[in-house]
Amino acid sequence: MADDTTDEVRPMAGLENAMVDMLDLAAPQERYRLMVDQAVMEPVPGVVMVASREAVEQTLRNHKVFSSEGFLDLGNTRPLIPMSIDPPRHKDYRKLLDPLFAPKRMDAIEDDVAMRVNHFIDKFIDRGECNFTEELAELFPSAVFLGLMGLPWEDLGTLMRFRDGILRPGDLTQDPDERLVAMRKNAEDIYDFFGSVLDEREVKPEEDILSHFLQAEIDGQKLTRHDILDICFLFLIAGLDTVSDTLTCFYAHLATHPEDRLRIVKDPAIIPSAVEELLRWETPVPMLLRMANADGEVCGQAVKAGSMVTISLGAANIDAAGIADPFEVRLDREINPHLAFGGGVHRCLGSHLARRELRVTLREWHRRIPEYSLKPGHEALEYPPGFRHVKDLMLVWPT
Numbered sequence: 001m002a003d004d005t006t007d008e009v010r011p012m013a014g015l016e017n018a019m020v021d022m023l024d025l026a027a028p029q030e031r032y033r034l035m036v037d038q039a040v041m042e043p044v045p046g047v048v049m050v051a052s053r054e055a056v057e058q059t060l061r062n063h064k065v066f067s068s069e070g071f072l073d074l075g076n077t078r079p080l081i082p083m084s085i086d087p088p089r090h091k092d093y094r095k096l097l098d099p100l101f102a103p104k105r106m107d108a109i110e111d112d113v114a115m116r117v118n119h120f121i122d123k124f125i126d127r128g129e130c131n132f133t134e135e136l137a138e139l140f141p142s143a144v145f146l147g148l149m150g151l152p153w154e155d156l157g158t159l160m161r162f163r164d165g166i167l168r169p170g171d172l173t174q175d176p177d178e179r180l181v182a183m184r185k186n187a188e189d190i191y192d193f194f195g196s197v198l199d200e201r202e203v204k205p206e207e208d209i210l211s212h213f214l215q216a217e218i219d220g221q222k223l224t225r226h227d228i229l230d231i232c233f234l235f236l237i238a239g240l241d242t243v244s245d246t247l248t249c250f251y252a253h254l255a256t257h258p259e260d261r262l263r264i265v266k267d268p269a270i271i272p273s274a275v276e277e278l279l280r281w282e283t284p285v286p287m288l289l290r291m292a293n294a295d296g297e298v299c300g301q302a303v304k305a306g307s308m309v310t311i312s313l314g315a316a317n318i319d320a321a322g323i324a325d326p327f328e329v330r331l332d333r334e335i336n337p338h339l340a341f342g343g344g345v346h347r348c349l350g351s352h353l354a355r356r357e358l359r360v361t362l363r364e365w366h367r368r369i370p371e372y373s374l375k376p377g378h379e380a381l382e383y384p385p386g387f388r389h390v391k392d393l394m395l396v397w398p399t
């Protein structure tokens with residue numbers, strides 16, 4: 001609760017365009033620095049932005065005031081599990097889901113992940129060039145997902161279509177009403193698709209996540225069919241584009257910083273720390289949202305009930321209060337407590353899977369394609385709004 005000692009939250013001095021810029025600029029880090037200095041801002045009445053490391057951590061940890069419930073209508077007819085559920089129910093779901101994405105589980109799928117990334121590299125390596133975004137980054141995380149869900153390669157196109165229907169509804173139609181109808185139809189198709197796979201797994205369980213969901217229990221109660229479908233729906237949103245986008249950011253950096261590329265080629269042992277550092281620097285999910293469901297405060301600033309709170313993970317990740325020399329990209333950083341996977345109870349469920357996919361891609365790619373750069377004529381990189389990512393990242397290498 002806010003008390004008498006809290007200050008009113010400040011408007012953003014000189015940062016009026018920061019929210020927009022932060023989403024679409026190729027290099028947002030300088031702007032993040034200005035935001036960190038202001039820590040807590042109110043760019044428009046009723047919208048509070050928290051940006052310093054301390055403010056972001058305080059907000060993420062205070063889930064009682066800063067709620068995740070009720071966000072995101074992506075065609076789904078029920079809340080996304082567990083992202084749009086607050087504790088205490090949230091804890092039950094995480095208890096059940098966390099073990100499925102634990103590091104040990106990821107060890108078990110590492111060879112499969114490597115096989116899948118090489119499947120895509122095989123297709124273009126002899127050509128000496130590729131559209132990295134389209135030919136690898138967008139496809140590979142969905143292919144890994146097929147493995148986790150026990151689905152055949154032939155379902156890759158279906159998964160991609162579902163994903164695009166949720167995340168790029170503008171591609172379906174530009175009219176807002178028609179778009180909502182199209183999103184609902186896409187969601188129905190997703191529920192139907194996973195529903196029929198679940199029917200099959202009920203008859204013949206396999207060693208995959210879907211079969212596990214059917215067996216799983218919370219306090220002696222099995223998950224309902226709706227629960228499982230809502231979890232699957234969220235996985236399509238949270239687990240696919242995030243990794244795709246991260247890969248495009250990583251390769252844009254490496255293709256334009258040959259010294260970093262060479263470090264990875266010469267010493268693949270630094271890949272795990274390089275992944276953490278690039279996650280920190282790029283922060284592909286730059287911003288999270290919460291709703292203040294009671295009066296609260298962040299870093300001594302009052303936040304009124306009903307405010308929408310935007311949380312800048314990107315800014316927090318370059319705050320010197322959390323990391324030494326934040327503007328130096330050091331691939332061998334030993335201590336790197338970045339917030340690219342968020343924090344508090346909703347911290348990313350799939351962080352170990354994401355890390356595994358990113359590490360394996362860097363390892364396999366640099367083993368097979370050590371020298372690469374931006375394709376001449378395609379040096380201007382486009383970072384569209386939304387999660388931070390590069391459209392049509394064109395790479396070339398000697399054959």
Ligand code: HEM
Binds near residue numbers: 084
């Ligand atoms: C580099 C890739 C990834 C990044 C940067 C990322 C980032 C994040 C962030 C910042 C959150 C916190 C959301 C919030 O607090 O509102 C989150 C939550 C989540 N992520 Fe990830 N994520 C990635 C990959 C994945 C993957 C591969 C999965 C696959 C299972 C996944 C599943 C989830 C789920 C289910 C949640 C919700 C957790 C909860 O509400 O308890 N993520 N992710």
